[in-house]
Amino acid sequence: MTSRTASTSVRLTPLLAERWSPRAFDAALVTSDVVAALLEAARWAPSANNYQPWRFLVGQTTTDGADATHKGIFDALAEFNQVWASAAPVLVAAITEVEHEDGSVREIAPYELGLAVSQLTVEATARGLFVHQMGGFDADQVSATFGVPPQYRTVVVLAIGRLGDPESLPAWAAERESAPRERKPLGEIAFTDTFGTPYAV
Numbered sequence: 304m305t306s307r308t309a310s311t312s313v314r315l316t317p318l319l320a321e322r323w324s325p326r327a328f329d330a331a332l333v334t335s336d337v338v339a340a341l342l343e344a345a346r347w348a349p350s351a352n353n354y355q356p357w358r359f360l361v362g363q364t365t366t367d368g369a370d371a372t373h374k375g376i377f378d379a380l381a382e383f384n385q386v387w388a389s390a391a392p393v394l395v396a397a398i399t400e401v402e403h404e405d406g407s408v409r410e411i412a413p414y415e416l417g418l419a420v421s422q423l424t425v426e427a428t429a430r431g432l433f434v435h436q437m438g439g440f441d442a443d444q445v446s447a448t449f450g451v452p453p454q455y456r457t458v459v460v461l462a463i464g465r466l467g468d469p470e471s472l473p474a475w476a477a478e479r480e481s482a483p484r485e486r487k488p489l490g491e492i493a494f495t496d497t498f499g500t501p502y503a504v
């Protein structure tokens with residue numbers, strides 16, 4: 304249990320309760336076999352008709368520094384994310400196939416990608432790693448940089464690594480590393496009888 308463990312109304316598996324989204328990442332490298340394990344966790348997510356629309360562009364820092372993929376993904380991040388995400392040794396662009404080969408739009412595809420990212424995150428937590436998802440980036444820039452076909456859309460970028468020292472961050476970001484973690488109460492999100500009538504525990 305850490306100071307950022309979720310204070311849940313019912314006891315949960317530590318894999319869920321101890322996940323959170325840090326901005327301070329340690330420079331310690333994440334080896335390719337560990338990255339492969341995270342991608343494998345994503346690979347085994349469920350999807351409608353087992354369609355598996357998820358694709359991942361993986362950028363890594365090695366002993367030689369950030370590779371071209373890490374640099375390309377980093378360049379597409381919004382500035383408010385660049386200020387902290389530069390330290391993350393792994394950056395992943397999470398992409399999904401929004402248009403099926405018959406031309407139909409698969410509105411469910413971002414949901415399926417989310418399931419895959421969720422599995423990746425649980426596996427990361429089990430390995431002592433942290434994942435911080437980002438919607439603040441330029442998806443068109445990712446497409447142009449990496450030749451992503453038009454039927455695919457980048458939905459989020461993931462910063463992955465070990466927890467770092469908040470002192471390494473600008474003040475506004477350092478404060479958030481220790482701010483209380485909050486969620487809506489269960490009664491506001493779980494209903495019975497009619498929409499809005501809280502499910503009573």
Ligand SMILES: Cc1cc2nc3c(=O)[nH]c(=O)nc-3n(C[C@H](O)[C@H](O)[C@H](O)COP(=O)(O)O)c2cc1C
Binds near residue numbers: 323439
């Ligand atoms: C789809 C998605 C997009 C997000 N975009 C950003 C982002 O651009 N920048 C950022 O700092 N955090 C981003 N976050 C992180 C959320 O702010 C964070 O998950 C939320 O505040 C809950 O905190 P926790 O993950 O520590 O429980 C994003 C999270 C998700 C799931």
